[in-house]
Amino acid sequence: MSARVTRTVSSPAGRSLASSRVRGNLVPQDKGAIVLDIGHVHTKLGVSGEPAPRYIVKSEVLMKPYGEILNVWDDKYINREELYLILCRFLHKVFLEYLIINPREYRIVIIESIVSPLNFRNTLAKALFIHFSVPHVCFLPHPSACLFSLGSSTALLIDIGLKETSIVPVFEGVSLIRSIMQTTTSTSSLHSSLQLLLHEHCQVKNIANGDIHPLSDNKDLELTSSTLSNIIMQTCFVRSLDFGDATPPDVCFPINAQFSLIISGLVRCHVADILFEGCDGDVSLPISLVESLLLCPIDCRSQLCENIVVVGGSASLPGLNYRLLEEIRLLCGNSRYQCLDALKFKFHELHSHPNYTAWQGASIIGAVESAILERSITKEDFKLLDYHLPDWMSCNSQNWGSLQQVSPQKIPSSQPGKVIQTVKSGFEQ
């Protein structure tokens, strides 16, 4: 299928250009790129040109010789110098224990979230360039990475993270930054909702003697976040509104050798409701989605709605997309969203599991050597920048810059960007 393009472009000029670029660079033979997506819970790590990461591991590192396990995003260290050491040790584990490669022989592609803290990016770059002396690092924005994996240039991206969900509309390859919506309704809201519901409705069964008592009586039974995510993934699903009040059967969930939880059917189908109600005063997923659409130029909306993509660990909850559509349809009845009523909402089927969609896209583009090298920052660049990345790295600043140049002609009646806060306040009544 690609033969035609190859024929068109494999003119002598094209060949010489491609080869001269390769010759001019420090990496003589293409070994591929190491692709890293350092998430809040799990890190996806692998090599470009492969459809799935080699490992998905916890973003944690054991701080030898003191013996504490630290998450690389630990709030305590995120803005401190110690982050450098934590990241060095973590990357050491990634490169030398899991991937078994010498990082200085590869180019590195890092998927970065649109909200990653400045100190984290800087420290990560420092660790890669100084501690591991890698030649090139490319910071690939998460939305672009997801689109590469789809092979599409337009999508309305919903990324459900641990602490935040972001809705990013991407039109013809350009992220519409003015229309990005963020809400704290995310995986951690699911966890807190589950914990609450469990304490209200669930009972603990003592496996040895068969005693059953409410969970709220059992104070010392601690539910770790990994137990909570397992309960959600194994027993819960997203109820669709048209099912009415049907209650699924209870499920027995063993917690340890002594106790198992009897998870009531009510909890199983209602835990995900939090995503559609909003959490901690922040807006729900469907509202942030339609709000984001309202902020998009009218001409883009129909294409965006027909290309909704849900990614992130919690995106694999059964029934999520269906309920999302139901809720959006309900909202369209509201006078504020009347203008969206005529639109068709369609959801993409991913060619990956939703927890590594971005990684897969980065792995595709990481294999296109010239494209990555052109958009990478080198060790020398980093030195010239006095070991501080610009707010958005060269490739990204171009991205944002180009948006401003392109948008006036391409996007006709761009609405003035609204601060997310004002939207939120509008919804508190």
Place this chain on the structure above:
Amino acid sequence: MASIPLALEYKRYVLYLCRCSGLVGIESLYFCRHCKLLRCMDCVSVQIDGTCISCPSCNDSVPQTDAKAKKFRCTHCYQCPMCTTPLATRFVQLPPPPGKSESAPDTSSGKTDASPTKEGTGESTALTPKTSKRLSLTPSSLKSPGSTKMYYLFCTSCHWTTREVDIPDKRSLLDFKEKPHPFQDRYKALLSYYKDLDLYERVSSQNMSRQVSGRKPRPFSSLLDTSKYKKDPEVQRVVKQVQSVALSAKDPVRLPDSYYTEPVDVSSLTTIQQKLLDPSHQPSHVKDLWPHPLPLISRKTIRCRGCDHILLKPDVNVNLVRFKIQHVAIQVVPRIRLINVPKLTLGEPSLVPVSITSPVSYSMTISFNQLSSSKKLKEILCPAVIPEGSFVLKSLDDTSDLLDDSSQSVSLGADQSDYVLSSEPGRIVLKFGAIPSREDIDAKIGFEVVFSYEPLIEADRDPGVTELTVPVIINCGHSFA
């Protein structure tokens, strides 16, 4: 890079302060003979030793190129998808195909094997493929050339087997191949699509940018934006083809009613950890689990970041735990130990007994200085009382000791004996002091140890460097009298 506060939050009695201001135990310190410097794990450069890649289960050494092709996983060892234990291999003797069946009766050996298809048990259960290979050479199996062995995998820890999930027995261990990625074809199509787009963009922009000098790097969005190819029907067709798959977005499917009616058996579902062991498939049911090839491990070569000399090089033989080159601090630095956790008195000098052991074969002169370090560290430490003057530690194997008239193994100045609690060849116990200022936190003292250094190799001898210094921090706890 200052990791001091982080490190001091943990309890470890004696830590050495590296020049990179990391605090480490002595076992993580390396010594570069060329720079005459001590370096910790965080300020050396660690590299994969391509000659020392091996499988932790069968101990086979794997050449780097082979390992790379197999994504650094063993070709014939597998990991349990339930609990990650290396799987044991078991086999079944199948009778030879009919026609040459004269040897059929003695195909199976062993006490329990009554029928030819009986499973290999006991002796024929091999923990590693290596032993099973050895077993296959036993006389009984040689006697039955027509019979075939069928392998299956078994977890000795959680008893999961490949039969449990209906994976048929295989003729060879190599046949438990990984399943391909479910969307491999789509992935490959996208890969070549973006390669083409990049090349096309490169060529067309080269034609354009002849006039414009100083071309800036394009953003990633330029690769995604296909609207600019509208004028080019050839490219447009390819773009359409790829996007037609992408644009097949659908209405989401309503969950089947079974979700509301069917009971759920948690034991038949995989946990998130089990799913993530296989990123490509992430099976959610136990019945879909598949054995994973076992990840290989590698030994590392450690080099000095200053001069690139090798500090640690492992032996090529992966079965031997030894090193070709090993320059570590325990070979030259006196070992400092806290004899017991001292009883402290607030605001007064409290006795801290510290033992110092010399690892070298020459007489080591040792003295102590107050720590001349950063403010940050001083805030954490409390004032220390340190022994004055220098002490000479004679080596353990120094026989001159026996010939010498003086039985004293440590030479002391006149007023120095006050500091000494006990002494023997190569070891001395000295009195240090701590003046704790707070009762709620651990009292920590810091001092510099200055010790003499004589290189073993003549070439390394440098008249300028005869002594080395290493700062030590001792955590005296907070048990107050």
